[in-house]
Amino acid sequence: MTEARSTATRGGAIAERLALSALDYPTPARANRWDFMLGALTLVSLVVLALTGIVLTQYYNPAPLSAHDSLLYIISNSPAVSLLRDTHVWAASAALALVFAHLAAVFWRRGFRNPREGMWWSGVVLLILLFGLAFTGTALRADQEAVEALAHAAAGAKFAGAAGALLSADFTPSTPLLSRLYAFHVSTLPLALIALMALHLWLVRNLGVSAVGPERVRFTSHLRLISGAGFVLVAIVASAALIWPAALSAPGVVGFEVTKPSWPFLWVYAAENLFGMAGMLIAPAVLFGFLALVPITDRHDGRAAQITRVLGAVLFVLMIGAIIYAAIAPGQSHLGMDMGGV
Amino acid sequence: MHTFRHGSSARWMRIGAIALIALVLSVAVYGNAEAHDQGTLKLVSKTFRAGDSLVVLGTKFTPDDEVTLLLLGVSGRITLAKVPTDTAGGFRRVLLVPASVAPGQYRLLAEAIDGDVVAGLDVMVTAAAAPMAPMAGVANMEGMPGHEGMATDPTGEALSIDRERSTAVTATAILLIIACAAAGAMFLRGSHANPLEEQS
Known part of the structure; x- marks a missing residue:
C-alpha cells in the first residue's frame, strides 16, 4: 500500500514537472469515436516514418550511381536496417491511406466550416507535402519505377514552365537531381511538414474538433485511446513489413516506361492514360483545387453546400475507381518512350 | 523651420546616394553572378x-x-x-x-x-x-544481386534478393510487435471515459 502510494506520488511529481495537467481539458465525448482518431493515427505513422528514416539516412547514399547499391547493401547485408526500411515503406502507405480517410471524414462531417477553415487548408497543404514526400521517397530507390517517376516529373516540370524549374536536372549543374530530391525528402519537406503540423495541431487545440453534442470527457481519456490505437497501428505496420518486405527492382534504365507507380499515384497514372501528359497536371489540379475551394463554397446550408458535398463524393469515388482502373489496365507509354516489349 | 527643412533635405540626399550606390553594387554583383549561360x-x-x-x-x-x-x-x-x-x-x-x-x-x-x-x-x-x-563509399558489392542487371533490359520486376535474417533479428522484431500490440490493447481496454459533469 505504501509502495503503491509512493509510486503514485512519483508519477504525480513527474506529471507536475511536465505540466501534464494541461492535457486534462474537456473535449467532446463524441471525439472518442474512431472517425475522429484518423488524424492522430496519421501522426503516429509520421512518427514511425521519422524514426525509421533517421536510421536509413545513415545507410542510404544519395549519389545517383551509388543510391541503388546502397539499398542493395541494406537489403542483403543489414537485415535489421532492411526491416526498418520495410517498416518505413509500409508506414508511408499507412500515412497516405489514413490521411485520405481523415480527409473524407472531415469533409463528410463538414469540419471545415467557420471557424475551422484554417485547419482544413493547413490539412490540404499537409496532404500535398505528404505526396511530395512519397514521390521523393520513390525516386530515391533509383530502380526502374524511380527512374520513370523522375522522367514523368521532369516532363511535368517542363510542361509547368518556370514553376517546375526545381525538378529540372539543369537547375543546379553542380548537384545531381537525385541528391537534391534527397535533400527535399529528409530536410525541406519534413521541416515544412513539422511547421504546418504545429499550426494544424494549434488550431485543433484552440478551436476544438468539430464533434457535436453536449457531453464532455477529459482529453487524457482521448489521448489514452489514441495511444492504444497508435500502438496497434505500429504493430500492424511492423507485421506487414516482416511478412511482405518492400520490393526493389533492378537499377533504372532511362528512356523506358515499363512500370506503373505505387498505389497513391495510380489515380494520376489513370488521368495520364486518358488525357496524356496533361493528365498528370490536370488530375492533381482538380483535386487540390476542389479541396481548396470547399470552405468557400460550403459555408452555410444551401444549394452550394449540397453541390459541394455531391462533387466531393463524386471525386472520391472517381479517385478510387481510377486507382482500381490503373492497377488492372495494361501499361501505357505517356512520354513516348520505349515500353520494353510490353 | 528653414534650417530643419535644409537638414532634412540633406539627410534624404545622403540616404538617396547610399541607396543608389547599393543599387549599383547589387546590379554589378548580380550581373557578375549571371555572367555565364548554363550549358x-x-x-x-x-x-x-x-x-x-x-x-x-x-x-x-x-x-x-x-x-x-x-x-x-x-x-x-x-x-x-x-x-x-x-x-x-x-x-x-x-x-x-x-x-x-x-x-x-x-x-x-x-x-x-x-x-x-x-x-x-x-x-x-x-x-x-x-x-x-565496385562503387565508392559502399562496401564490397561483388556478387550482390542487381549488379548484373545494370546494363541489361529495363524491368519493373522485383529483384529476388536473398534477405538473410538471423533468428535474433526476427525474434526481436516479433517481440517488439507483440509488445506494441499488448501496449495498444492495454491502453484501449483502460480508456473507458467517464463524462465530465457540466459546470454551472
Whole structure:
C-alpha cells in the first residue's frame, strides 16, 4: 500500500514537472469515436516514418550511381536496417491511406466550416507535402519505377514552365537531381511538414474538433485511446513489413516506361492514360483545387453546400475507381518512350 | 523651420546616394553572378573506362568563351581540357581520360574562366577490362544481386534478393510487435471515459 502510494506520488511529481495537467481539458465525448482518431493515427505513422528514416539516412547514399547499391547493401547485408526500411515503406502507405480517410471524414462531417477553415487548408497543404514526400521517397530507390517517376516529373516540370524549374536536372549543374530530391525528402519537406503540423495541431487545440453534442470527457481519456490505437497501428505496420518486405527492382534504365507507380499515384497514372501528359497536371489540379475551394463554397446550408458535398463524393469515388482502373489496365507509354516489349 | 527643412533635405540626399550606390553594387554583383549561360553536356555513354577517349558535346554555353572540362570524384579533381565555345555557344571535343584515373563515380564538370560551374553530368569510370567496378563509399558489392542487371533490359520486376535474417533479428522484431500490440490493447481496454459533469 505504501509502495503503491509512493509510486503514485512519483508519477504525480513527474506529471507536475511536465505540466501534464494541461492535457486534462474537456473535449467532446463524441471525439472518442474512431472517425475522429484518423488524424492522430496519421501522426503516429509520421512518427514511425521519422524514426525509421533517421536510421536509413545513415545507410542510404544519395549519389545517383551509388543510391541503388546502397539499398542493395541494406537489403542483403543489414537485415535489421532492411526491416526498418520495410517498416518505413509500409508506414508511408499507412500515412497516405489514413490521411485520405481523415480527409473524407472531415469533409463528410463538414469540419471545415467557420471557424475551422484554417485547419482544413493547413490539412490540404499537409496532404500535398505528404505526396511530395512519397514521390521523393520513390525516386530515391533509383530502380526502374524511380527512374520513370523522375522522367514523368521532369516532363511535368517542363510542361509547368518556370514553376517546375526545381525538378529540372539543369537547375543546379553542380548537384545531381537525385541528391537534391534527397535533400527535399529528409530536410525541406519534413521541416515544412513539422511547421504546418504545429499550426494544424494549434488550431485543433484552440478551436476544438468539430464533434457535436453536449457531453464532455477529459482529453487524457482521448489521448489514452489514441495511444492504444497508435500502438496497434505500429504493430500492424511492423507485421506487414516482416511478412511482405518492400520490393526493389533492378537499377533504372532511362528512356523506358515499363512500370506503373505505387498505389497513391495510380489515380494520376489513370488521368495520364486518358488525357496524356496533361493528365498528370490536370488530375492533381482538380483535386487540390476542389479541396481548396470547399470552405468557400460550403459555408452555410444551401444549394452550394449540397453541390459541394455531391462533387466531393463524386471525386472520391472517381479517385478510387481510377486507382482500381490503373492497377488492372495494361501499361501505357505517356512520354513516348520505349515500353520494353510490353 | 528653414534650417530643419535644409537638414532634412540633406539627410534624404545622403540616404538617396547610399541607396543608389547599393543599387549599383547589387546590379554589378548580380550581373557578375549571371555572367555565364548554363550549358549542357552530352556524352554517348556515361560509363567509360580509364584510358578511353571520350566524345563530349556541349551546347547552350556562353558564345565565344572558354570552358574547362574536368572530372571530380574519387581521384580528386582531374582537368581534362580547356575548350573554346563557338559563336552558338557549343563545342564538340574528343578527350582522353587518363589511364591513372581510379574507377568509381565522378562528376564531369564544365567550369567557366572564373571557376563558376556551368554544367555537370554524373559519369562512371571503370577500370580497364573490368565491366563494372565496385562503387565508392559502399562496401564490397561483388556478387550482390542487381549488379548484373545494370546494363541489361529495363524491368519493373522485383529483384529476388536473398534477405538473410538471423533468428535474433526476427525474434526481436516479433517481440517488439507483440509488445506494441499488448501496449495498444492495454491502453484501449483502460480508456473507458467517464463524462465530465457540466459546470454551472
